[in-house]
Amino acid sequence: MTDLTAQLNIPETIKQAIRNKTVSDETIKEILSIKNPFTLYKIAEIIKRKERYEKNIIKTARFAEKRHNLMKEKISKFKDAKDNRIILSTIWDIGKRDNYAGDPNFYGNAPTQVIEQCIKRLTKQGDIVLDAMAGSGTTIDVCKILSRKVIAYDLNPTRPEILKNDSRKIPLKDDSVDLGFLHPPYLDMVKYSNSDDDLSNMSLDKFLISIKKVITEYYRVLKRNGHMCILIGDVIRDGKFLPISRRMANITEDIGFIDRGYALKLTRGSISQQMRGNILYAELLASQNLKINHDSILFFKKV
Ligand SMILES: C[S@@+](CC[C@H](N)C(=O)[O-])C[C@H]1O[C@@H](n2cnc3c(N)ncnc32)[C@H](O)[C@@H]1O
Known part of the structure; x- marks a missing residue:
């Protein structure tokens, strides 16, 4: 100028x-x-x-x-998340299980804090949460504390609030649930019953076919914009690494869910693992595997 x-x-x-x-x-x-x-x-x-x-x-x-x-709105939501102790990153080092929810002695129970994190972050009070493999009912007790409604099924119900159901078919209407939490057996790591319908009695191929049916049902009953959280761990069988979490993530995407990432929950090792100690590590080393010290929490959204 x-x-x-x-x-x-x-x-x-x-x-x-x-x-x-x-x-x-x-x-x-x-x-x-x-x-x-x-x-x-x-x-x-x-x-x-x-x-x-x-x-x-x-x-x-x-x-x-x-x-x-x-x-300003984002910062206020961030402050709420901090006040509610919501973990905002992918490594969940939550320490010892909080035993107010579910049965602390149920083999394969979910860490209470994992379910709390999913519910606090992805739902609001009054929302409906589905757990179709409810086990000892950890999700039920977390929902009670956090004022969410809960629908719980299991093939092997352990308490009256859990309805008996083979969750490859879920008796709910389409688009009726706000959040789905799914914690299936980690293949055959823990046997929950002798039933042929029990996913813990299946070979990997059959397990994947069955879990696809369960997840397809979650997709159907979930409302649009609702989330599904899957808690799952990978397994080493006869020296072979079975990437169950990755296989499940692929299946879930194929069904139509949007992948929203995942978090890793650190595990400190079960008592039996602690007792086997060096022998376990020696076996894993010999088969060129690493000791798996985490579970995965996979997040998906129906859009
Ligand atoms: C890892 S446990 C769930 C533990 C639960 N989250 C808790 O905190 O106690 C897996 C559950 O899946 C159930 N299950 C296996 N096959 C099933 C099927 N076809 N339909 C419904 N539930 C099934 C088992 O009975 C078992 O209770």
Whole structure:
């Protein structure tokens, strides 16, 4: 702009006004007194540019204000999450199981805190949570504490609130549940019954076919924008690593769920593992496997 004003025959006051982006009444009078049409044309151009500049400033300010309000909302949600002790990263080192929920002696029970985290982060009070493989009912007790409604099924019910059901078919209406929590057997690591319908009695291939049916049912009964959380662990069988969590994630995506990432819950090792100690590590080393010290929590969304 300075170059242009230098080239033109413009009075000093107007040049100043242009540089400062202010046009006073006096300056306007001066502009009006200019007779040279070329100079006037150029001044008009510059003033137009200034208007555009002002409009841009207003637009930018409005945008910044909107962003500020959005950010305020985000920060307030972040503060709520902090107050509720919601873990905001992928490594869940939650320590000892909180034993107020489910049965602490049920072999293969879920860590209470894992279910709490899923429910707090992905639902609100009054929402409906489904657990179709409820085991000792950890989800039921967490839902009670957090004022969520819960529907629980299991092939081998352990308490009256859990309805007997083979969850490859779930007796619920379409789009009726806000969150699905699913904690299936880790293949045959713990046998829950002798039934052929029990996923803990199946070969890997049969297990994957059955779990696909269960997840397809979760998809059907889940409301749009509802989440499903799967708690699962990989298994080493006869020296062979079985990536159950990855296989389940692929199946779940194929069904139509959107993958929303995963967290790892650190495990400190069961009592039997602690007792086997070095022998366990020696066996794993010999078969070129690592000791699995985590469970996966896989997050999916129905859109
Ligand atoms: C890992 S346990 C769930 C533990 C539970 N989250 C808890 O905290 O106690 C897996 C459960 O899946 C159940 N199960 C196995 N096959 C099933 C099927 N076809 N339908 C429903 N439940 C089944 C077993 O009976 C077992 O209780």
